[in-house]
Amino acid sequence: MTAAVTTEHREHYLALVGHGDEAAAVDYALGLAECGVSPRDLVLDLIGPTQRRIGDLWARDEWSVAQEHAATHVSEQVVAALAARHRPRPDRGVVVVACVDGEWHALPARLFAEVIRWDGWDVRFLGASVPGPHLVSYLHRHGPDVVAVSCSVPTRLTSAHRVIQAVQDVGVPVLAGGGGFGPGARWGTKLGADRVAADGRAALEVLRSWPLRAVAEVSPLRDSFVSDDEHVLVVKRGAQLVAVAMDRLADRFPAVHGYTAAQREATEYDLGQIVEFLCAGLFVDDVELFRAFVSWLCVVLASRRVPPETVDLVLDVYHDELFDFPRARAHLVAGRRQVPAGRQVAA
Known part of the structure; x- marks a missing residue:
């Protein structure tokens, strides 16, 4: 038993x-x-x-x-x-498991690789941050039945989309999983993955029931994903947004003027993360991505005794600066509603 x-x-x-x-x-x-x-x-x-x-x-x-x-x-x-x-001796198909380019959280993918290996699959685990061209080259040489793509952080979704397309162009179906693909791995579906799995057990069931040899049976969403350029343009404005936000923070909180180089670098990193998650939300056109990030960020900063007013201020700055990006402003409005006691911006 x-x-x-x-x-x-x-x-x-x-x-x-x-x-x-x-x-x-x-x-x-x-x-x-x-x-x-x-x-x-x-x-x-x-x-x-x-x-x-x-x-x-x-x-x-x-x-x-x-x-x-x-x-x-x-x-x-x-x-x-x-x-x-x-x-165990493998008695099923060959599965390549890889993290998308820029994804350094390899342990979740490793856990998945071992789980399916114990289920009888012949697993080739490629580890963290596998560049797309190198993955494609590997697939040409080894011809697996499926590629399992792992993404733990939503800011890597653009890389995930490129990897999904590149693998499918080789004629190999893609299983997408990991926290970066969102609740129920729904953003993996949106980006055209052939199958998605919310967790390891779901992935086992997908692999067991999937006719892997029938590559012609593709996702109806393959090649249907369309994103406008708003997320790209906001990325290009990232450095400017961070600089303006730093100036506004210093105006509101004079102590910022006395920050050490390390403190300033850490603050600029946090401000840049806000931009990156905003762009990820724009890429998949899902305001919940950015809203969930802001909620998490407020928990992190509150535990470090950073007042929520700072988050509210930064989101307000980005909202003003991105006056010509309507979707970005809508995401920022939704994000500000997650800030404890944050004042609201008119939609």
Whole structure:
């Protein structure tokens, strides 16, 4: 009888990775496997949820970046240990798993790769940030049945779209998954992926039921995605937007004038992130993308004692500066409504 992962298991595992205790975490996971928990369930119900919890802890400033990185490294070693211990002979098709160009969050894709490997697939895991031309070259040489494209951050959706098109042009179908494709991986569908999966279990079901050899059975959305140039033009205005926002922040908060070079660089990075997520929302024409980002950003900044007024001010500046971009202004209005106690901009 197969054992299940419990809340107590997850809490104990979180404590181990939080202390960076690699040996203990590996032993704990292997011990659970010996007690009847399947490797698949350890990945989907223990390691995956723990990684999401770690992200929340960082966002709320309860964990540092260093602690988050250390914990992620431990989980990578746990996955490697489970993979070395459980090596089934593949009896299904060949699946290439790759992160889109510029996507450095490789662990979610690695978790998926091992889950489908344990389901009998012959998996070729290419890792983080695979440039499109290199991926296409690999496909020409190895001819897989499907390419699973991973995207964890919505700001990489333009890269994801290019990769999806390039892979399909080779005649290989695409399965899109990862948090960057949005709730239910809906932006993967919009960008023309042949199939999408919201999580690892859904991906297993998709692969099991998909007639991979029938490449002619393509997504009805393939080649139908159309985006205007507004997101491109806003990207080009990015540096100008950040500069104006920095000036306005300094006017409102005189302490900004005394920032160190590191503080100024960090602030400019945050301002640039707002522009990038705005452009991602424009690219897929979904205001929810930017709205969700602003909600998350407010949580992150509040935990670091940054007043929400700063976010409201920056969104107001961008709204004024982008007076000739109606869709961008609509996204900014929606974003401002997510700021606690933020004043509203007329639509």
